[in-house]
Amino acid sequence: MAKRPLTRDLQFEKKNQDMVKLPKYARIQKRPIPHPPIASPYAGPSTPKTVYISSSTPFMSAVKRVQKLLHQTEKRAMASVHLSLSNKTKTDRQKLAQMAEGHEKMRKEAGQEEIFIKATGRAMEKAMRVGKWFGEREREYVTRVKTGSVIVVDDVVEDEEGRKKVVEEGEKIEKEGEEKKKKKKEEEESGDTESAGSKSAAKKRKRAAAAETEELPESRTRWVNVVEIAVTYK
Template sequence: MTPAPLTKTLEFEKKNQNMPKLPKHVKVQKRPIPHPSTPSPYSGSSSPKTIYVSSSSPTMGVVKRVQKYLRAAENRATAKLLSGNNKGKKGDRRNQFAQLAQSNEALKKEEVFVKATGRAMERALKVGKWFEARGEDYTVSVKTGSVLLKGENAELSKSAMRKRKRAVARLEGEQELPETRTRWVNMVEVAVSLK
């Protein structure tokens, strides 16, 4: 017996509207989802660490990447403590405890996001489940949402129309077509941070 998919428990808001039917000589060319490039793990805490997952991404590979980002965040948070600037000052212990508390707070705020759409959502949820199983070290939160995508309407080439025998359909109705079509795709965002 196969386990139930993790996406069955999620609820998504339906945002897509009914679109007019396209003529047979027009095909929708889908564009890739626009997103910013992935920052370096060593960049500061001001840049959000986001990992985009596809349906073919290996689960453990994504887990290792998330762990790498979290280790780098931990190193950044404790760098001030480990630097030798505090030696010989009065109130050393109090300063160290205050810096330790600040670094712990900074570490809790820094999250790594795993994002996925469509069939890849299952993969992102598996990554979240893996970190949830190790709950004493990590906090995991899951958010659902939608992403607006655009697709261009493109007419088929003449050779493709001949192959599909759709030349007759083209003659039937010449109507004005919009250049792009927009649609909403479900998205999952798994946020992982150290406790």
């Protein structure tokens, strides 16, 4: 039995509008989705730490990257405790009390610094599985899921040869239509009414004429769904 996709229950706001259909001689070339530079694991708590997931990211590799970042949050929180314990003027009892207090403080501070797992499109399912791995270990970690969208830019690539063929095809259809008109002996019931064949030919001629004059945009934008899973110590 196939597993139920974890992304099935996610809800996203629909932002994309119906896009204008491109002619046959043009195609869309997707650009990589930009994201901020990856922060150093050793940066302070004010710098967000994010693990970006792609469809080719190995599952356990992503889990270990998140674990490493979480471990660094713990080390940063513990640094102040080690500093205070280095004071030689305090008694052993004072140090033990301070160690217990410092441990609680460390867990609290580490629990306030979140590590983010982000993915878009088809990679969202893998990101959700990574988040589920941490969510199942609820004694140690806390997770929360947030959905959203990001705007991306795609390039419109024009094929000159393809455009030329479309124009030539339109000219050929137009020529054939003129020849049929000359051979036609039967009068149309109404001077304003065209036969189905002539209507189809007229549409193709119109498309061919548009292909000659239409200026294609260099790019166009669209919205892509994104999922963000925040992981922190409990």
